[in-house]
Amino acid sequence: MSDHIVRATAENGSIRAFCATTRDLVEYARGCHNTSPVVTAALGRLLTAGAIMGSMQKGDDDLLTLQLRGSGPMKGITVTADAKANVKGYPNVADVIIPANSRGKLDVSGAIGPGSLTVIKDMGLKDPYVGMVELISGEIAEDLAYYFTSSEQVPSAVSLGVLMEKNNTVRQAGGLIIQTLPGASDEVIDMLEDKLSGIASMTQMLDEGMTPEDILTDILGANNLQILDTIPTAFSCNCDRARVEKVVISLGKKEIKKMIDDGEPVELKCHFCNKAYEFTPDQLKSIYDRL
Numbered sequence: 001m002s003d004h005i006v007r008a009t010a011e012n013g014s015i016r017a018f019c020a021t022t023r024d025l026v027e028y029a030r031g032c033h034n035t036s037p038v039v040t041a042a043l044g045r046l047l048t049a050g051a052i053m054g055s056m057q058k059g060d061d062d063l064l065t066l067q068l069r070g071s072g073p074m075k076g077i078t079v080t081a082d083a084k085a086n087v088k089g090y091p092n093v094a095d096v097i098i099p100a101n102s103r104g105k106l107d108v109s110g111a112i113g114p115g116s117l118t119v120i121k122d123m124g125l126k127d128p129y130v131g132m133v134e135l136i137s138g139e140i141a142e143d144l145a146y147y148f149t150s151s152e153q154v155p156s157a158v159s160l161g162v163l164m165e166k167n168n169t170v171r172q173a174g175g176l177i178i179q180t181l182p183g184a185s186d187e188v189i190d191m192l193e194d195k196l197s198g199i200a201s202m203t204q205m206l207d208e209g210m211t212p213e214d215i216l217t218d219i220l221g222a223n224n225l226q227i228l229d230t231i232p233t234a235f236s237c238n239c240d241r242a243r244v245e246k247v248v249i250s251l252g253k254k255e256i257k258k259m260i261d262d263g264e265p266v267e268l269k270c271h272f273c274n275k276a277y278e279f280t281p282d283q284l285k286s287i288y289d290r291l
Contacts, residue, residue, distance in 0.1 A: 005055050005085055005231045006212040010220040014184035015192065017220060018055065018177045019212035022048045025087065025235040026162055027170040032235075032274045033094045037164050038106045039074060044162035045108070045140040046079045047089050048175035051233040054081025057121070065120040070138065072113025073098065080272075086236035088272040106164070109138030117143050119151070141175075148179065155180045155189070157196050163203035172206040176215065188223070195219050237273035244268050244277040248287055256288045 005020040026044035029035070035043060046066055054064045062083050069076040073096045079089030101107040114135060121129040131151035135143050141160040148156035156179045163172040178196070180189055196219065199205070205215050217225060247268060248256065259266050259281075266279045279287075 003233045004212065005052055005233050006216060006227060007055065007229050007231065008216050008220070008225055008227045010223040010225045011184060011188050012224065014181050014188060015220065015223065016179050016181060017216055018052045019174070019216050020048055020052050020176075020233060021172075021174045021206055021212055022051060022233060023170055023173045023206075025051070025233060026173040028235040029089065030168075030170055033090060035091060035094045036097050037168050038098060038108060038111045039091050039094055039096050040164065040168070040170065041106045041162040042068075042074060042108045042111060042140065043077055043079075043089060043091050044170065044173045045160040045175070046077050047087050047235070048160050048162075048173060049140065049144055049158070049177075050079035050081040050089065051085045051087040052175055052177050053119075054083060054087060055085040055231050055233070057083040057123070059083060059123055061124055063122040065118075065122075067118040067120070068112060068115065068135075068140070069118070070112035070115030070135065072096075072111050072115075072138070074111040074113075076112075076115070078271075085231050085233035087233065088235055088237045090271050090274075108140065112138040112140075114138070117147055119147060144177075148177075157192070159202045161201050161203035161206075163207060172203045174202045174206050174212070176202055178219070191223070192219075235273075237270060237275070239270040239273060239275060241277055244270070245279075245287065248279060248284070249291065253288060253291050256284055256291070260284045260288060 003022050003024045008017045030040045050066050060083055064081045066079045075092035077091050081087040096111050098107055098110055116132055116134055118132045133147045136146050141158040145156050145158040148154045158177050160175040165171045267276050269276050
């Protein structure tokens with residue numbers, strides 16, 4: 001089952017829902033950054049949320065950025081996504097190892113620590129939209145639900161999960177965002193809350209063989225569910241040598257001259273995908289001469 005997001009509505013449009021399976025993209029990110037299990041879980045949850053929220057954007061060129069900043073050993077995570085659900089991201093610290101939480105689960109909250117979540121939406125206007133909330137749990141799903149409710153005034157239920165294999169590869173990953181819109185009755189909201197309180201975790205449902213379509217049908221099938229479309233999603237980084245060269249140029253002539261005088265090749269890595277780009281002294285001299 002390849003990674004994809006299912007978009008749907010229910011109750012005559014008063015509920016909108018998104019459900020995603022993202023195992024492949026989370027496993028790709030784990031391989032890129034060689035993340036420890038708890039970092040894989042945190043990064044995978046935010047990547048999944050980013051892909052879903054990216055697909056919510058209306059303009060083809062709109063860009064979404066999610067920034068988690070915390071005082072825990074992971075320090076933070078940055079994720080960006082476009083309207084086609086192409087997503088990329090990186091952790092500030094990739095190799096965090098901490099004990100499991102009191103439930104015997106990967107302690108994502110402990111790895112992130114107290115901090116904040118910032119949502120940046122670049123919609124091609126003069127200034128991007130920026131919303132920020134304090135983390136209420138550090139588990140990411142609850143923090144995003146709080147963001148939607150407090151910053152966008154859209155009551156939302158969010159579920160995100162990453163299940164690891166014993167060899168620390170990704171077994172399952174996915175996410176669910178269900179939102180009630182103006183016009184949703186109290187009865188519908190109560191029904192939705194009751195239904196969501198009784199469902200299994202995202203990764204358990206995926207591991208039992210349920211698809212995003214199955215999950216949405218199970219939760220909303222009795223409420224005039226309409227599946228609108230299916231959107232492929234993937235980890236996708238648009239870095240290239242030209243972009244990295246601009247980073248070298250931004251260092252200025254003095255720093256570039258120092259690198260040339262060292263006489264050794266310089267390697268720069270993309271934060272998002274960890275791809276390495278090497279610049280030889282001759283290539284650095286060419287950049288220096290152009291400046």
